[in-house]
Amino acid sequence: MPTDFPILVVDDDAVTRALITRYLKKAGFEVLGVVNGKEALAQLERQFCPIVLTDWMMPEIDGPALCRLIREKKTDRYVYILLITARDSKTDIVSGLHSGADDYLTKPIHSAELLARINTGIRILRLEQSLKQANDEIRLLSITDPLTGCFNRAYLNERLPREMERSRRYGHPLSVVIADIDHFKSVNDTHGHQAGDTVLRHFALDLRNQVRQDVDWVVRYGGEEFLIVLPETDLDGARIMAERARQVVCRNTVTCDDVELCITCSFGGATVHWGRHGDADVSMDQLINAADRQLYLCKEKGRDRVSV
Ligand code: GH3
Ligand code: MG
Ligand code: MG
Ligand code: MG
Secondary structure (H helix, E strand, C coil): CCCCCCEEEECCCHHHHHHHHHHHHHCCCCEEEECCHHHHHHHHHHCCCCEEEECCCCCCCCHHHHHHHHHHCCCCCCCEEEEEECCCCHHHHHHHHHCCCCEEEECCCCHHHHHHHHHHHHHHHHHHHHHHHHHHHHHHHHHECCCCCCECHHHHHHHHHHHHHHHHHHCCCEEEEEEEECCHHHHHHHHCHHHHHHHHHHHHHHHHHCCCCCCCEEEECCCCEEEEEEECCCHHHHHHHHHHHHHHHHHCCEEECCEEECCCEEEEEEEECCCCCCCCCCCHHHHHHHHHHHHHHHHHCCCCCEEC
16 A cells, blocks of 8 residues: 655644554555645645645644645646544535545544545545546557657647747747658559558658757658658758758668668758748748748659758
8 A cells, every 4th residue: 555655744733643643654654744734835845745634723724725725736646635633513524625625534533544545545646647647648649640650740730830939939940841752652562552651660760860859850741751840940950951861761771571672752841030031920831831842843853852
């Protein structure tokens, strides 16, 4: 049952605090003790304790007020609160729970009951953690292309406008580069769709390896088209990045069923320059279209090249 966090015991009475602490330590819990709601809030700021056992009547901030203040706060993790008090009327129990306590225990404290109720709290917190984990996984799935692991269009539509707004606010440049595999259809036609998929995965990895980690990001924009977003990057920077990626893609062959496949790729890029002498207003679609026009020029001129 012991947890990887301490349990916070809030009570102005030293004897009760010592008693609860003894019960909990005996059961293997780590315990922190404070004397009122105000100190409890300060302690929660210093070190997060997801289980709080609080007395009702205390100076400064009492138990129900502490419950309300904890609930008003936006914390990353839920705080499970057990109100422990000598006030045992139904009216008190109801108003204690309404103040935000998850459970209510009346004094004198029965140690086994206390531990059983803490166990309930632990179950709830575990449930919260697994829900959070599931949510994170769903979120990741919803923004990722399953074949290549790159971001998908949904993520692009969500993030690029924000990224553009930020670059506009600070007057910094932002570039996008569209990378499109040359004659990819013939890879599928000659070697099969699975070989095509393998080429796509390698290609995406090559691109991701060529950009700045945690700053630049790569989206699978279409079948064999990828969009690379380069914040704080002007045209020269975009050209350098694209040329480097072009050479890497050319050099890195992909082996499928003992056949070594060589691919080439074309890159079209565009930049927004905000500010007095820059672009007045550019939408995400306009920026991507500008890069697409450059890509088209590459294809016209014979492919395996960069145009920004
Ligand atoms: P270009 O040099 O002009 O870009 O010619 P291309 O053949 O690369 O371009 P085109 O748009 O004619 O063909 C793209 C091909 O990409 C056709 C489509 O079947 C293939 N494709 C799209 N998505 C996938 C995928 O997920 N897996 C595989 N294996 N092929 C895909
Ligand atoms: Mg008290
Ligand atoms: Mg292509
Ligand atoms: Mg294409």
